[in-house]
Amino acid sequence: MKNLREMISGVYRETDLGYFILNPFYKIYEEGLKLVPDRFIIERSFKKHMGYSIDLDNPLTLNEKINWLKLYERKALQTKVADKYKVRDYIEKTIGKQYLIPLLFHTKDPKEIRKKSMPDTEFIIKTNHDSSGGIIVRDKSEVKWKKIRKKLRRLMKQNYYYSTREWQYKNIEPRIIVEKLLTYNDGSIPDDYKLHCFNGKVAFTMVDIGRHSNERCRNLYDKDWNLLPCNWGRPNGNDIEKPANLEEMIMLAEKISKDFTYVRVDFYSVEGATYFGELTFHHASGFQKFLQEEWDYRFGQQLNIPIVHG
Template sequence: MQPFAHGFEYMRYGFTPDRVKIKREFKKNLGYKLNLSEPETLNEKIQWLKLHDRTALHTKCADKFSVRAYVFDKVGNRYLIPLVYQTKKVRNIISENIPDYPIIIKTNHDSSGGIIVRDKSHVNWDLVQKKLNKNLSVNYYYRFKEWQYKHIEKRIIVEKLLADNQGAVPFDYKFHCFHGKVVFIQVDIDRFTSHKRNMYDRNWKLLPFNWCNFVDGKPKLENGKLLKKPESLDEMIAVSEKLSEPFKYVRIDLYDLEGDIYFGEVTFHPCSGAKVIHPVEWDYKLGAMIDLQKE
């Protein structure tokens, strides 16, 4: 299944030159022509970075398995979610290889949320394997021209599920870092019920913009309830800035579980740079903070 599906991905997307595909998708999603020679907005500069900012470290950090070594080297082991199991073979994802406590199963090369298992005795493992096979067939480079995904060695990882005493998954704090400094923090609220999104500055002041799809001229994700400033904010900012040091722009995702901080993932091109920042002046304001010529 995997080779055929991977071939389909390549046949559908692989022959289109990166620049052509990126400019076409940008115009379709944002409604105006992409300027790659003199990009100004954050969304435009993300497209420029897709084409010109490509290193082996990008691939390592986009890989949810290999990034663990990067995190360990930069900030230590304490921020890593416990790894339960890892394999390159879907057929190994069976009850016998899964612990008796809640876990999450992910593929290491994509941006899907993963499969949560709270009680393995109630899981249809055939369906889990089919979903993993489907996920493994996708290469995000061909589909979105995000180069860092192209050469990831695909595998499946199983991590302990982060959950509080009531079984709730903690908030996901997304730190948008420009040249190694946190500029704004994205918080997704009630993601699996009535999804909302807030943006805060590094001092936890609510910012008057959003970054999401629009439907009938209105943002699909409106601001949610005001959140209390997390007590761990300073520590999360310090961790994010340490992890973001080598990059012009990157998003570092962290979890706060009852005061303990855990690393989630590194994202180089949030929303693939193809969702509206509203009001538009914030797209320009944020874009001006990235110096594409700076080493």
């Protein structure tokens, strides 16, 4: 059944015919989702992905608490900073403009994403309201722009709140942004440092290695850069060297996270320079298993949620 769902999802996302046939059914499904209470969707999805029932009245694990926060921590600021375009203003005021990846273009109209509008450099195209990862462009003369515009039109129509109940995405106005592509001197894509902040303090750093390859790995480190013996969603890679700017990233993440119970603050480290990536309030929507279950409980005990609903 899981393989069938994945196959149908792939046909829907990757083929024109699949999208044409399945999109009307998806729209009906989405309209139905709007009528279902948030708590029911969260409980059902948690059981499906995690294999056991969530206790929202007394959450203990990190994944349970992330889902509790979906329901009970909803601030207007979250909608602003989950928006990959509007968060730039927040970052500039909180830690400084120098940490922003250069913004090269933005628009609400996919028709404007065409060769003549794009910069003569390497860049990445994203939408501001989803987690699709972006479209990397090394040479704009080799890109099938019609295909990219079609993909962007589809992304612009989606609202991720209804399937995940991550409230911050509900009212984001969709927009397309084009940013400079960050690379190392050899042209490779930099690793992604994801600092998970609990109650305004960095609890651990997740490093996604080889994000745009078929050999993507993930390591978790404590604040002293000790590799933690756990796997969250992906296999471990080789132990990597502590970045020279780790202390700077920790300091910046704690400034950014001070107004939130839990948030993941992403940075890139490129030739000694630190760049802000994005903010995520519910990593993997709170539906990602630890291979070693005790770490879900261990991290859960470190995160203090404001009020336990009961």
